[in-house]
Amino acid sequence: MPTRALNNPASATAGIPFSPGRTRSKRRPRSRRRTTLTRPAGLALGISVLWFSLLVMIPLALLLISSVEDGWSTFWDTLTNVQTAHAIRLTLVSALAATAVNLVMGLLIAWVLVRDRFPGRWLIELMIDIPFALPSLVAGLVLLSLYGPESPLGINVLGTPASVFLALLFVTLPFVVRTVQPVLGELDRDVERAAHSLGASRATTVRRIILPALTPALAAGATLCFARGVGEFGALVILSGNRPNISEGAPMRIQSYIEVDNTAAAATVAVLLLATALTATLLVEVLTSQERHR
Amino acid sequence: MGIEIHHVRKTFGSFTALEDIRLSVPSGGLTALLGPSGSGKTTLLRILGGQEEPDAGSVYLAGRDVTRLPAQQRNIGFVFQHYAAFTHMTVAKNVAFGLEVRKTPKAQVRRRVQELLELVQLERFGDRLPAQLSGGQRQRMALARALAVDPSVLLLDEPFGALDAKVRKELRDWLRQLHEEVHVTSVFVTHDQEEALEVADTVVVMNQGRIEQVGTPEEIYDHPASDFVFGFIGEVTRFGELRLRPHDVEVTLDPESGSHPGRITRLTRIGFEVRLEVVLDSDPGSLGGAHPPVNVQLSRTESQALDLQQWDAIWVRPRAAAGGREVEVLRVGAGR
Amino acid sequence: MSVTRTALRTVVIAYLFFLVGWPLWMVVQETFLSGENHLVSTLQDPAVRSALRVTLAAAAWAVVLNTVFGITLGILLVRHDFPGKRLLGLFVDLPIAVSPIVVGLALLLAYGPVQGWLGRPLAELGILVVFSFPGIVLAVTFVSLPLVLRAVIPVLREIGIEQEVAARSLGAHAVQILWRITLPSIRGAVTYGIILTLARAVGEFGAVLIISGGLVGQTETATMAVQRFHQGFATGSSYAIGFLLALIGIAALAIVTVLRPKEHTRGN
Numbered sequence: 063m064p065t066r067a068l069n070n071p072a073s074a075t076a077g078i079p080f081s082p083g084r085t086r087s088k089r090r091p092r093s094r095r096r097t098t099l100t101r102p103a104g105l106a107l108g109i110s111v112l113w114f115s116l117l118v119m120i121p122l123a124l125l126l127i128s129s130v131e132d133g134w135s136t137f138w139d140t141l142t143n144v145q146t147a148h149a150i151r152l153t154l155v156s157a158l159a160a161t162a163v164n165l166v167m168g169l170l171i172a173w174v175l176v177r178d179r180f181p182g183r184w185l186i187e188l189m190i191d192i193p194f195a196l197p198s199l200v201a202g203l204v205l206l207s208l209y210g211p212e213s214p215l216g217i218n219v220l221g222t223p224a225s226v227f228l229a230l231l232f233v234t235l236p237f238v239v240r241t242v243q244p245v246l247g248e249l250d251r252d253v254e255r256a257a258h259s260l261g262a263s264r265a266t267t268v269r270r271i272i273l274p275a276l277t278p279a280l281a282a283g284a285t286l287c288f289a290r291g292v293g294e295f296g297a298l299v300i301l302s303g304n305r306p307n308i309s310e311g312a313p314m315r316i317q318s319y320i321e322v323d324n325t326a327a328a329a330t331v332a333v334l335l336l337a338t339a340l341t342a343t344l345l346v347e348v349l350t351s352q353e354r355h356r
Numbered sequence: 357m358g359i360e361i362h363h364v365r366k367t368f369g370s371f372t373a374l375e376d377i378r379l380s381v382p383s384g385g386l387t388a389l390l391g392p393s394g395s396g397k398t399t400l401l402r403i404l405g406g407q408e409e410p411d412a413g414s415v416y417l418a419g420r421d422v423t424r425l426p427a428q429q430r431n432i433g434f435v436f437q438h439y440a441a442f443t444h445m446t447v448a449k450n451v452a453f454g455l456e457v458r459k460t461p462k463a464q465v466r467r468r469v470q471e472l473l474e475l476v477q478l479e480r481f482g483d484r485l486p487a488q489l490s491g492g493q494r495q496r497m498a499l500a501r502a503l504a505v506d507p508s509v510l511l512l513d514e515p516f517g518a519l520d521a522k523v524r525k526e527l528r529d530w531l532r533q534l535h536e537e538v539h540v541t542s543v544f545v546t547h548d549q550e551e552a553l554e555v556a557d558t559v560v561v562m563n564q565g566r567i568e569q570v571g572t573p574e575e576i577y578d579h580p581a582s583d584f585v586f587g588f589i590g591e592v593t594r595f596g597e598l599r600l601r602p603h604d605v606e607v608t609l610d611p612e613s614g615s616h617p618g619r620i621t622r623l624t625r626i627g628f629e630v631r632l633e634v635v636l637d638s639d640p641g642s643l644g645g646a647h648p649p650v651n652v653q654l655s656r657t658e659s660q661a662l663d664l665q666q667w668d669a670i671w672v673r674p675r676a677a678a679g680g681r682e683v684e685v686l687r688v689g690a691g692r
Numbered sequence: 693m694s695v696t697r698t699a700l701r702t703v704v705i706a707y708l709f710f711l712v713g714w715p716l717w718m719v720v721q722e723t724f725l726s727g728e729n730h731l732v733s734t735l736q737d738p739a740v741r742s743a744l745r746v747t748l749a750a751a752a753w754a755v756v757l758n759t760v761f762g763i764t765l766g767i768l769l770v771r772h773d774f775p776g777k778r779l780l781g782l783f784v785d786l787p788i789a790v791s792p793i794v795v796g797l798a799l800l801l802a803y804g805p806v807q808g809w810l811g812r813p814l815a816e817l818g819i820l821v822v823f824s825f826p827g828i829v830l831a832v833t834f835v836s837l838p839l840v841l842r843a844v845i846p847v848l849r850e851i852g853i854e855q856e857v858a859a860r861s862l863g864a865h866a867v868q869i870l871w872r873i874t875l876p877s878i879r880g881a882v883t884y885g886i887i888l889t890l891a892r893a894v895g896e897f898g899a900v901l902i903i904s905g906g907l908v909g910q911t912e913t914a915t916m917a918v919q920r921f922h923q924g925f926a927t928g929s930s931y932a933i934g935f936l937l938a939l940i941g942i943a944a945l946a947i948v949t950v951l952r953p954k955e956h957t958r959g960n
Contacts, residue, residue: 097774102866107774110765113757114780116810117834118787121798124809128801167707174704178697186704189712191949195941197895198792199915200719200934203922207718207931208710214718232711252440255407256498258427259434260454260505264696270453274444286789293791295898296915300922313793313898320797320902325807332794339789347782 125336128329140330148307149315150334152226156311157291160230164287165280168238175239176246193235201232202300210301221303226311229297234287241283242276249275282349289342293335358383358541359404359509364413366399373399375565377413381543381558386535388556389545392588395562397545398513404543405434405511418508418541430509433502433540437514439494441486447497448473448482454505472500475534492523496530503538512544516551528555549589553577561585593651596641600674602653607632608671609662615673616640621649623666630659634672716938722927723935730928731935739909740917740933746828747914750900751893754833758889759882762840767874769841770848787837795834796902803827803903823905828913831899836892840885847881848874884951891944895937 099107130137140146175186193201205228209219219225249272257267295313302309310318312331319328359381366374374396381387389397402408404415406427414423422430442450448469455465473479476496478489486494495515502510515531516524532555535542546552552559553573561568561576561584569581580586586599593602595616608615622633632652639647650672654664664670723730734740768774769781787795803811803821811821821827859873897915904911908920914933921930 098772099768099774100866103768103772106764107768107772110761110768111780113761114765114784114837117830118837119783120810121795121802121834122786122790124801125794125798167704170700171704171708174700178701180701186708187949188945189708191945192712192716192942195891195938195945197897197915197934197937197941199897199918200895200938200941203918203931203934204715204719204938207722208715235711250438250440252436252438253442255405255427256434256436256440256501257442257453257457258407259405259430259432260457260501261428261431262453262457263428266457271442277444289789293789293794295791295793299897299919313791316791316793316797317898317902320800325797325801328797329801332791332797335791335794339791339794340786343782343785343789347785 122336125329125332128326129333131329132326136326137330140327141334143327145306145310146312146315146327146331149310150312150331152223152310153292153312156223156226156230157288159227160234160291161284161288163231164234164238165284168235168283168287169242169276169280171239172242172246175243190236190239193233198233198294198296199300200296202229202297205229205232205297206300220301221305221309223309225301225303225309226298229301230291230294233294233297234291237287237290238280238283241286242279245276245279246272278349282346285342285345285349289339292338358385358418359543360416361400361404362414362416364400364403364410364415366396366403366408366410372565374403374410377565377567379560379567379570381541383418383541384539385558386532386542386556387544387558387560388552389543389560389562390547390549390552390588391562391568392547394564396565397547397562400562401511401513401543401545404509405432406430431505431507433499433505433507433510435495435498435502435510435512435515437517439486439491439498439518441494441498443486445485446482447478447484447486447489450486450497451500451504453501458505468504472504475503475537476500490523491519492527495519495527499531499534503540507540510540510542512542514545514547516546516548524551531555553589561588563588591651591653594648595650595672595674596639596647597643598641598674602631602651604675605650605652606673606675607634607652607654607658607662607664608673611671612673615671617669617671618650620664620666620668620670623664625656625659628656630654630656630664632664634670636672719931719935719938722931730932734929734932737929739912740914740929742909743912743914743917743933744936746825746911747894750825750828750832750913751890753829754836754893755886755889757829757833758836758840759886761837762842762844762885763875763878763882766841766844766848766878767870770845771853784838784841787834788839790835792835792896792898793902796831796899799827799830799834799899799903803830822903823907824911827903827905828900828911831903832893832896835896835899836889839888839892840882843881843885843888844878847878851877880951884948887944887947887951891941894940 141150171186171190175183175190196204206220208215209217209225209228211218211220219228253271253275254267257271262270293313294311295317298304298311298314302311302314304310304314304318312335316328316331316335319325319331359379361377361379361381364374364377365372377396377400389400391397399408403410404417406422406425410423414421416422417430417432427434442453445453451469451472452465455468460468469482470479473482476499478493478496478500481489481493481497486497489497495518499515516527519527528551544556553576557572558570559573559576560570563584569576569585571579571581576585577589580589583599586592591602592599593605595605606615611617616636616638618634618636620632621635622631624631630653632654634650634652636647636650641647652672662670765780765784769777800822801807802809803814805811805815805820805822808815808822814821819826821830855873855877856869859869864872895915896913897919900913901916901919904913904916906912906916906920912920914937918930918933918937921927921933
């Protein structure tokens with residue numbers, strides 16, 4: 063049986079920048095790096111990779127280069143600068159706190175969405191996705207209306223460290239819910255019944271059966287949430303008031319470095335955020351592929 | 357002191373799943389709840405297991421009224437069709453679960469788990485995850501898990517339903533043997549009459565929320581209490597006014613008393629068995645309408661002795677000892 | 693049991709009400725119910741119209757570029773094997789995880805007219821990328837890059853190659869297979885990805901802020917106009933544009949919800 067619709071051994075290896083071997087076998091052994099590209103497919107890949115490099119890889123690489131251009135000591139000095147260190151710490155602490163709250167609330171929301179039935183449930187479904195749909199700048203405005211100087215609740219977070227936390231809480235709301243919800247929905251209810259029949263209480267069943275099954279999804283959701291939180295910019299612009307050493311987060315710090323044309327310092331902080339994003343992407347990949355192999 | 361079910365009723369909306377069920381299952385027996393889907397057999401099992409509450413009536417397990425008792429307090433073992441394995445725990449941990457929940461001392465848990473894994477022949481698989489086991493092994497693990505807590509009753513919901521034919525057969529024999537060893541009162545649900553007749557010592561045939569018949573496999577097969585049971589428990593063919601098993605039709609080359617001429621329109625050989633479809637020359641009964649072809653089941657030896665071929669003209673009649681039933685006139689049109 | 697259930701339900705509803713529901717309602721109130729109708733007056737401002745035009749044009753470019761890229765790479769990643777495939781698949785997800793401000797800075801370093809590694813030679817040729825419309829396109833394309841691709845990949849995996857093999861056995865050549873079998877079967881996924889791209893591109897702020905230069909009436913985008921009005925204490929106008937952007941986002945969300953492959957809901 064031919065394995066690939068577009069497989070054409072005669073022209074298989076031509077025109078691809080990095081194809082080492084020649085494709086003869088129709089069945090591809092998994093371990094060997096072989097290519098099944100035809101000439102047009104190879105060309106398409108070449109163009110795609112070129113575009114991707116121009117748009118993403120080269121700019122990001124230049125970012126790395128700029129950050130260490132003036133030497134490692136400059137890199138280190140930037141990160142230990144009082145104002146910058148404070149901004150980074152605020153961002154990391156706020157993102158961690160928002161992730162922690164999301165882990166709990168996200169799980170509860172997912173639970174209610176999967177296991178509970180009541181009129182108006184669709185409204186909850188809708189509200190979960192709104193942070194995805196709103197431009198983050200608008201998210202800032204939205205929060206400002208209830209938690210700003212004119213708050214009807216009398217809570218004003220504008221310009222306080224809490225504003226960063228609140229902004230992140232809003233923009234990261236969907237991640238844990240949306241990763242946990244499908245897994246929870248797919249859980250075999252018989253497994254819980256089995257635990258009950260063996261004498262396990264509801265609490266024990268949740269702790270020993272349900273939570274362990276949800277752990278990969280929770281971890282993936284939390285990672286996404288953390289990565290998004292660390293990088294959030296728009297909502298902070300509106301809500302944090304950008305007060306140095308008080309409510310200035312790392313992304314804002316990058317912006318102020320750019321405004322004073324200190325691109326090396328800006329790149330240094332940016333690389334830190336980039337490394338966080340990269341680690342998160344990798345982690346999610348590992349966690350979700352583990353889940354797939356179950 | 358096995359299981360007593362008194363006047364149990366259960367409805368789901370307008371659908372009546374169980375209607376006034378009365379049943380008494382002897383202690384230590386292996387009982388099959390047999391019926392087509394929608395007959396209420398699974399609902400009844402789930403009521404025994406505490407996963408469903410009856411609308412009316414009461415349930416006694418080992419002499420104790422458990423009608424309103426949650427599953428956790430019933431001390432039952434439940435085995436599910438799709439194993440319901442705890443996927444993130446090893447096989448040994450799965451088996452140990454019920455004991456750990458009961459705060460059994462660690463050493464005792466270890467001993468009991470070892471014992472059970474040996475019983476279900478999984479002693480070498482204790483450290484594996486359920487995902488690394490085959491379907492049959494997983495179901496044996498689920499059985500060990502259910503037996504670990506010394507349940508007063510073992511309930512099995514289509515335990516072989518998810519397995520392929522060969523493993524299914526092996527596991528049936530094995531369950532029969534296991535039951536001989538542990539002797540716990542067991543009830544299993546199945547829609548497969550062969551499985552019920554082969555494994556159980558008591559068969560409860562259910563249909564449309566009611567119990568049609570309770571009896572040993574022999575009683576059920578030889579003396580079906582209703583038309584439904586007769587039809588559900590095995591193949592049925594019609595001969596005039598009689599409904600009978602295809603293997604209760606006798607084939608001869610020459611006319612005998614009570615026999616009727618016909619022609620073989622189809623002859624199929626399946627291993628040791630030969631199946632004939634015989635179109636009769638005329639209706640031996642007086643029911644009217646077109647008489648359907650008579651299905652006949654012979655052994656290969658019988659067929660060869662008569663040297664039967666397709667299109668042969670032959671004579672058929674019900675065997676002398678055939679346990680046939682008179683056709684209820686109303687049902688003829690419906691056909692099977 | 694039902695006590696726990698009610699408690700959980702209450703906690704969840706209260707949390708979402710205070711975090712999302714009420715604040716959102718306040719914005720609607722601010723825009724429509726505060727006396728004058730800011731939405732109409734703001735939309736008459738030529739600078740605002742220009743900003744909306746720039747935003748939509750850039751988003752349209754992002755949709756075109758990312759759709760072509762997404763479909764092409766999707767087919768390559770699912771239907772072919774080549775060295776570096778796994779790595780490419782990993783990196784392609786990166787753009788949505790990167791902070792928009794980092795995206796802006798990276799693009800500035802590459803395409804800036806003064807210090808840009810590629811930007812300076814281009815500027816010498818008279819092509820200005822950063823601080824002009826192409827820069828905005830690059831920024832919004834970057835941040836929404838993998839959305840079509842991510843939507844397409846699972847569907848391509850799902851449909852498998854049977855239909856393609858069948859078509860080929862009937863004598864169709866590669867281009868015919870692509871146009872008549874593969875593309876029609878991923879149409880839904882592509883639409884889904886396009887709407888996500890559109891919403892993301894329209895709402896982008898951080899990257900655009902660094903790249904566009906923010907010339908009012910020329911390279912200012914809608915989100916930047918929101919910020920300008922906000923800083924100038926023109927709260928009404930700022931909320932009006934913000935509301936408009938929110939509407940686009942929520943409309944996209946509604947369409948996506950309808951298009952989303954139905955999760956099979958189980959009984960009981």
